[in-house]
Amino acid sequence: MKNKKVYRVRAKSLDSQGRGVVSFNHSMIPVPGLLPGELAQIVLYRKGDETLGRILSIVEKSGERAEAVCSWSQKCGGCQLWSLNYEAQLKFKQEQVARLFNTVKNVGSVLGMDDFAGYRHKVHASFGRDGKGRIIAGIYEEHSHRILPVTDCRIQDPRANAIIEEICREMEEYKIQPYDEDTGRGMLRHVLIRSGYKTGQIMVVFVVATLNFPKGAVLGKNLRKKFPDIRTIVYNQNNKKTSMVLGKDQETIFGPGYIEDELCGMTFQISPKSFYQVNPKQAEVLYTKAMEMAKLTKQDRVLDTYCGTGTITLIAAKYAGEVTGVELNRSAVEDARINAGKNHMDHVTFVCADAARYMEQAQAVSSRYSVVIMDPPRSGSNPVFLNALGKMKPDRIIYISCNPATQKRDVDFLKRYGYRIDALQPVDMFPVTAEIENIALLRRGREKHK
Ligand code: SAH
Numbered sequence: 001m002k003n004k005k006v007y008r009v010r011a012k013s014l015d016s017q018g019r020g021v022v023s024f025n026h027s028m029i030p031v032p033g034l035l036p037g038e039l040a041q042i043v044l045y046r047k048g049d050e051t052l053g054r055i056l057s058i059v060e061k062s063g064e065r066a067e068a069v070c071s072w073s074q075k076c077g078g079c080q081l082w083s084l085n086y087e088a089q090l091k092f093k094q095e096q097v098a099r100l101f102n103t104v105k106n107v108g109s110v111l112g113m114d115d116f117a118g119y120r121h122k123v124h125a126s127f128g129r130d131g132k133g134r135i136i137a138g139i140y141e142e143h144s145h146r147i148l149p150v151t152d153c154r155i156q157d158p159r160a161n162a163i164i165e166e167i168c169r170e171m172e173e174y175k176i177q178p179y180d181e182d183t184g185r186g187m188l189r190h191v192l193i194r195s196g197y198k199t200g201q202i203m204v205v206f207v208v209a210t211l212n213f214p215k216g217a218v219l220g221k222n223l224r225k226k227f228p229d230i231r232t233i234v235y236n237q238n239n240k241k242t243s244m245v246l247g248k249d250q251e252t253i254f255g256p257g258y259i260e261d262e263l264c265g266m267t268f269q270i271s272p273k274s275f276y277q278v279n280p281k282q283a284e285v286l287y288t289k290a291m292e293m294a295k296l297t298k299q300d301r302v303l304d305t306y307c308g309t310g311t312i313t314l315i316a317a318k319y320a321g322e323v324t325g326v327e328l329n330r331s332a333v334e335d336a337r338i339n340a341g342k343n344h345m346d347h348v349t350f351v352c353a354d355a356a357r358y359m360e361q362a363q364a365v366s367s368r369y370s371v372v373i374m375d376p377p378r379s380g381s382n383p384v385f386l387n388a389l390g391k392m393k394p395d396r397i398i399y400i401s402c403n404p405a406t407q408k409r410d411v412d413f414l415k416r417y418g419y420r421i422d423a424l425q426p427v428d429m430f431p432v433t434a435e436i437e438n439i440a441l442l443r444r445g446r447e448k449h450k
Helices: 086-100 158-173 216-226 280-294 311-317 330-342 355-364 383-392 404-417
Strands: 007-014 020-024 027-031 039-047 050-060 122-129 135-140 188-195 202-208 230-237 250-254 259-263 266-270 301-305 322-327 348-352 371-374 396-401 419-427 437-444
Touching: 007 027, 007 050, 027 039, 086 404, 086 419, 122 158, 135 158, 158 188, 158 202, 158 216, 202 216, 216 230, 216 250, 259 280, 266 311, 266 330, 280 311, 280 371, 280 396, 280 419, 280 437, 301 311, 301 355, 311 322, 311 330, 311 348, 311 371, 322 330, 322 355, 330 348, 355 383, 371 383, 383 404, 396 404, 404 419, 404 437
Parallel strands: 027 050, 202 230, 301 322, 301 371, 322 348, 371 396
Antiparallel strands: 007 020, 007 039, 020 027, 039 050, 122 135, 122 188, 188 202, 230 250, 259 266, 396 437, 419 437
8 A cells, every 4th residue: 555645534324336435525435345434544546437445444333344254355346235234234225225216105125035145046257367377266356357266255156166166176187278368368268157046956157268178078077076966067159359258159068958946836947048046045035025916816917028037927827817928038938938848837928029029019919918027137128118018008017127226217107107106125136235126016096105
């Protein structure tokens, strides 16, 4: 910390990203990890075009500070709420939802987890070398191209952490080179590990420079011996300059090319490119709550848009008369159709299409659904979808979102069609991060105001 001036500051509040905010020379400076009321010594630094504070020491601690803290937290950036204890994390999320939807009265208490250790069942690591030339794997440090060898991440499935460590060891032994994005040399770029929560099955996807990876045979064999839960191994080729992990071409080299997991008493097959909730334990809580709010009966015709591998679609089919799932990703739709068969659901149809286009067509032929479920990506939905939805006039809309800001924008849009929020239910799908999952039940009529 040469020549860096040290300041003594007190945090006033948390911003929407969960960072402590201090007032400094007439401006507000975010200090990651600092909690409201805490007094600390900090230095200032620039990150991108933002000025931030870095904690040197905390002079007065908050009662909301977490006891166990990950040693990577200051650098990693993956867990924004690392310094808050779990109760305070839930309070933070509750307040965010209440502030954003400030006119809605009926907001349920955020549903948290009893134990969130190892909740991430989808884990990704990139390969590289450290300063001494040793092979390392981990995530990229925020806003940089440096790999942080976080092999003990506490929110990742510990089996995935152990597999990643073993891969690094084997790479040294068999001289498998990490892929270098700048030169295009080397072989192994990333690994993606997915694991079933109920079944324990593990999928290992090696992201390689070329599918011709002879040393992969011994690597795969050794891994399977050490980790017998590995059900399938896939090579995926990605030699493009991109931040996307997976490329287009892939080949299954061991097992069926997918794993299975169970949610709400049903079995789901998941392929490498299909979406599956990273926190399956809490996905069960989310889906159960969504079904409770939808109050489906055999009289209902349900449309589940952005349906992925058909998880919500098939769970809804337990209660509804007829369900249609719409999804853009072909591999997810293939999984969804197989999942319908696996669970003996014959009153379910899956359509591979852009959700907005499907909605427009369905609305034009006056295909009426009594309930529409939507679970779009972070960016939310779009006016084409929402206009068609409004004109379709379903009795209830269940909007599940991992980004309440875009959810709010879309719900506001639907007001012109008379839809109002009947109930909101936040669910903590991503403990220790600032991410918030939120279910909204919409009906036509008056919003229940405070
Ligand atoms: N409801 C599912 C998946 C939600 S993730 C579950 O809970 O598992 C969002 C899904 O929307 C992804 O599967 C993604 O492939 C899909 N998607 C993204 N854009 C889409 C679009 N324009 N039309 C239809 N589906 C889309």
